[in-house]
Amino acid sequence: xxxxxxxxxxxxxVEGRLSAADQSALEEHLSSHPExxxxxxxxxxxxxxxxQLALNAEGKALAAxxxxxRRRIWIAAAAVLLVIGSGVVLxxxxxxxxxxxxxxxxxxxxxxxxxxxxxAGDPLFAAEGLETAPQARAVIRFGDGTRVELGPGxxxxxxxxxxxxxxxxxxxxxxxxVVKQPAGEPMRIRTxxxxxxxxxxxxxxxxxxxxxxxxxxxxxxxxVRLSNxxxxxxxxxxGHFAIAALKTELVSKPNLVPSLATAAAxxxxxxxxxWLSLPNTLMWNVIPDRAKNPKIQGTAGPxxxxxxxxxxxxxxxxxxxxxxxxxxxxxxxxxxxGFSLETLSWSRLTEPCPDxxxxxxxxxxxxxxxxxxxxxxxxxxxxxxxxxxxGDPATTRGGxxxxxxxxxxxxxxxxxxxxxxxxxxxxxxxxxxxxxxDPGSRKVWWGEANPDAMGLYSYDYDSxxxxxxxxxHIYYQTSVIDPRRGLLVNVGYGKVxxxxxxxxxxxxxxxxxxxxxxxxAATNPGLDYDPVADRIVGWAGGGVWSLxxxxxxxxxxxxPNAPAxxxxxxxxxxxxxxxxxxxxxxxSIDENVHIFKFAKP
Amino acid sequence: xxxxxxxxxxxxAVLQGFITGLVPDLALADDVYQEVFLAxxxxxxxxxxxxxxxxxxxxxxxxKIHEGYRGRKGVRPLDARVIELLAASxxxxxxxxxxxxxxxxxCLEKLAPRAREVVDLxxxxxxxxxxxxxxxxxxxxxxxxxxxxxxxxxLQDCTRRGxxxxxx
Numbered sequence: 030x031x032x033x034x035x036x037x038x039x040x041x042x043v044e045g046r047l048s049a050a051d052q053s054a055l056e057e058h059l060s061s062h063p064e065x066x067x068x069x070x071x072x073x074x075x076x077x078x079x080x081q082l083a084l085n086a087e088g089k090a091l092a093a094x095x096x097x098x099r100r101r102i103w104i105a106a107a108a109v110l111l112v113i114g115s116g117v118v119l120x121x122x123x124x125x126x127x128x129x130x131x132x133x134x135x136x137x138x139x140x141x142x143x144x145x146x147x148x149a150g151d152p153l154f155a156a157e158g159l160e161t162a163p164q165a166r167a168v169i170r171f172g173d174g175t176r177v178e179l180g181p182g183x184x185x186x187x188x189x190x191x192x193x194x195x196x197x198x199x200x201x202x203x204x205x206x207v208v209k210q211p212a213g214e215p216m217r218i219r220t221x222x223x224x225x226x227x228x229x230x231x232x233x234x235x236x237x238x239x240x241x242x243x244x245x246x247x248x249x250x251x252x253v254r255l256s257n258x259x260x261x262x263x264x265x266x267x268g269h270f271a272i273a274a275l276k277t278e279l280v281s282k283p284n285l286v287p288s289l290a291t292a293a294a295x296x297x298x299x300x301x302x303x304w305l306s307l308p309n310t311l312m313w314n315v316i317p318d319r320a321k322n323p324k325i326q327g328t329a330g331p332x333x334x335x336x337x338x339x340x341x342x343x344x345x346x347x348x349x350x351x352x353x354x355x356x357x358x359x360x361x362x363x364x365x366x367g368f369s370l371e372t373l374s375w376s377r378l379t380e381p382c383p384d385x386x387x388x389x390x391x392x393x394x395x396x397x398x399x400x401x402x403x404x405x406x407x408x409x410x411x412x413x414x415x416x417x418x419x420g421d422p423a424t425t426r427g428g429x430x431x432x433x434x435x436x437x438x439x440x441x442x443x444x445x446x447x448x449x450x451x452x453x454x455x456x457x458x459x460x461x462x463x464x465x466x467d468p469g470s471r472k473v474w475w476g477e478a479n480p481d482a483m484g485l486y487s488y489d490y491d492s493x494x495x496x497x498x499x500x501x502h503i504y505y506q507t508s509v510i511d512p513r514r515g516l517l518v519n520v521g522y523g524k525v526x527x528x529x530x531x532x533x534x535x536x537x538x539x540x541x542x543x544x545x546x547x548x549x550a551a552t553n554p555g556l557d558y559d560p561v562a563d564r565i566v567g568w569a570g571g572g573v574w575s576l577x578x579x580x581x582x583x584x585x586x587x588x589p590n591a592p593a594x595x596x597x598x599x600x601x602x603x604x605x606x607x608x609x610x611x612x613x614x615x616x617s618i619d620e621n622v623h624i625f626k627f628a629k630p
Numbered sequence: 631x632x633x634x635x636x637x638x639x640x641x642x643a644v645l646q647g648f649i650t651g652l653v654p655d656l657a658l659a660d661d662v663y664q665e666v667f668l669a670x671x672x673x674x675x676x677x678x679x680x681x682x683x684x685x686x687x688x689x690x691x692x693x694k695i696h697e698g699y700r701g702r703k704g705v706r707p708l709d710a711r712v713i714e715l716l717a718a719s720x721x722x723x724x725x726x727x728x729x730x731x732x733x734x735x736x737c738l739e740k741l742a743p744r745a746r747e748v749v750d751l752x753x754x755x756x757x758x759x760x761x762x763x764x765x766x767x768x769x770x771x772x773x774x775x776x777x778x779x780x781x782x783x784x785l786q787d788c789t790r791r792g793x794x795x796x797x798x
Binding site: 036037040042043047049052055056059060066070071073078080082084129132134150152172173174190534 | 663
């Protein structure tokens with residue numbers, strides 16, 4: 030069998046016209062000649078690719094045909110829908126003839142694909158779409174981790190994943206967390222009014238039922254290019270929005286959250302790299318009455334909620350900085366506090382347990398014991414839960430270091446604590462632990478300092494499970510997520526190191542950074558990521574330091590009117606507020622809350 | 631399960647190519663592909679992350695290919711031993727698949743319009759048979775077969791050489 034004969038046999042094999050004799054000849058040749066098997070795959074891979082390319086081209090053509098809204102087309106479409114509704118299938122496309130491009134991750138309510146209900150775990154195939162009922166929601170996930178959330182009453186069409194991801198938003202609201210896309214293959218989201226081109230970011234797109242209002246794009250992180258039907262385009266950065274609509278100028282504007290109007294007005298007046306003390310924002314104003322709570326005062330009282338090695342986290346949904354602490358022999362009140370950037374005021378989100386346990390993990394009322402929280406706090410954004418683990422429990426015996434390995438979460442909507450019965454290899458906990466929530470992996474990444482089982486762990490809220498990744502020594506540092514690069518970066522105690530959370534093996538990368546020695550030497554510094562500036566920005570008193578993750582160079586900004594730092598560390602009480610574009614910090618219950626407006630050097 | 635499904639999606643084009651190679655009938659190949667996805671999802675807890683996903687998925691695919699053929703009367707699959715040999719010699723990865731795709735896309739652009747038309751009809755969403763293409767284009771069935779064969783051969787040469795040897 031020479032090459033021409035083999036080619037002809039393969040042609041007949043593909044077209045299903047091999048005679049029995051020819052099939053035997055082909056099988057014999059393939060069995061005895063390895064090079065024939067290479068030739069076989071060359072030819073058959075082409076066969077498969079021709080199919081994939083044809084389907085992709087058809088999908089694109091379909092998207093192009095259905096993107097431009099014309100009255101006549103819409104009337105025709107309405108007529109078609111009526112016919113389909115009456116049970117007549119005009120166009121039946123066999124799903125199996127297209128490659129799977131994504132998986133349905135979550136379904137809440139009635140969600141349809143080609144008029145058939147779908148369920149979590151179902152694959153979605155090329156050129157397919159979904160529709161959510163008025164009260165329903167759905168989440169789909171592509172192979173690279175890109176997530177697309179569909180709001181109520183939303184319709185998408187024509188999913189594709191060849192030559193970049195494509196999806197067509199017909200109506201409703203779509204929120205996408207797009208991981209970094211390959212060069213030259215951005216994700217494209219088409220709407221009746223234009224197209225958003227995304228390389229890797231978090232965005233929200235809304236197509237209003239009133240066609241005159243067009244498509245609104247809001248960018249939470251990164252940068253998105255939005256074009257309209259007139260062919261004009263605009264780059265929309267983080268914290269901005271733009272509208273593509275007929276007779277509307279396509280411009281990018283700051284996306285001001287109405288509830289943050291008061292704070293936004295203050296921020297707007299601040300010069301770059303400046304501090305602002307927010308007036309009348311002493312946490313002291315909401316501390317429980319001491320006379321009514323004699324059993325919780327400890328040896329040092331409520332000031333140690335902040336000063337006693339304790340931290341906080343930002344509830345980005347309600348724009349409030351959550352502060353929780355005390356513990357050890359210092360303070361036994363376990364009440365949780367929130368500073369609202371919307372009202373610029375403090376709230377006590379829970380009342381203290383009046384008769385708390387002495388050194389245990391759980392109070393008689395089923396709430397967690399007070400503790401010096403260190404950096405063991407986080408906000409699990411996708412679940413809207415406050416995460417708390419480890420620290421130094423409230424006890425009259427002192428000594429520190431008793432285990433607090435029971436994981437607690439706080440339901441911010443229901444204002445209720447829950448102890449989780451997590452599975453997997455749990456961190457034993459100790460003093461000086463640190464953690465950060467990563468929206469990409471949807472996990473809390475935990476640096477364990479306990480010598481018995483130190484290392485990097487991750488906690489998955491959805492499956493309520495822990496995973497231990499290594500046995501690295503992580504102690505008295507603060508963790509931050511760089512979502513653009515998918516990095517967990519730990520800073521403090523004289524070290525800077527990172528983990529690539531997108532890699533299969535999460536191994537420590539020791540970073541040699543330039544400048545910032547005094548900041549790196551600090552213990553438990555304040556640290557968070559600014560997505561607009563693409564900098565890790567920290568504060569531990571004095572100047573504000575920023576680290577460029579690309580060059581690994583620290584730069585300091587000195588600004589007057591900084592508050593006095595907390596002696597034992599800033600921990601998680603320094604947080605970036607995306608919708609305001611500023612950092613907020615709490616340093617004492619007797620000091621106003623401060624905000625810092627950072628500008629990239 | 632989610633992590634394994636994500637791996638499946640990442641390797642979906644390669645797996646589909648693998649299945650289509652051993653099941654050249656496009657409709658049957660698509661059925662098998664869906665069965666493989668369901669089986670991979672069901673068996674996900676048994677897969678050890680960090681090991682060779684493609685090798686594992688290919689082994690499942692081979693089982694599903696045999697099952698798929700058993701359900702189709704009148705279709706004679708390749709001998710099981712040959713399928714095993716071919717499966718063992720499949721070394722495609724997502725990267726090499728992307729390279730193939732880019733190369734083939736460029737060559738397709740250089741294909742003569744009439745040949746391209748036949749290829750498009752043969753591999754369309756609803757693929758047409760030789761008889762259907764011949765009716766649509768008013769060609770003889772033989773002319774369609776020859777045009778398809780010549781187009782595929784030319785594309786093979788084009789992608790091998792990386793340049794177009796001349797229009798067909």
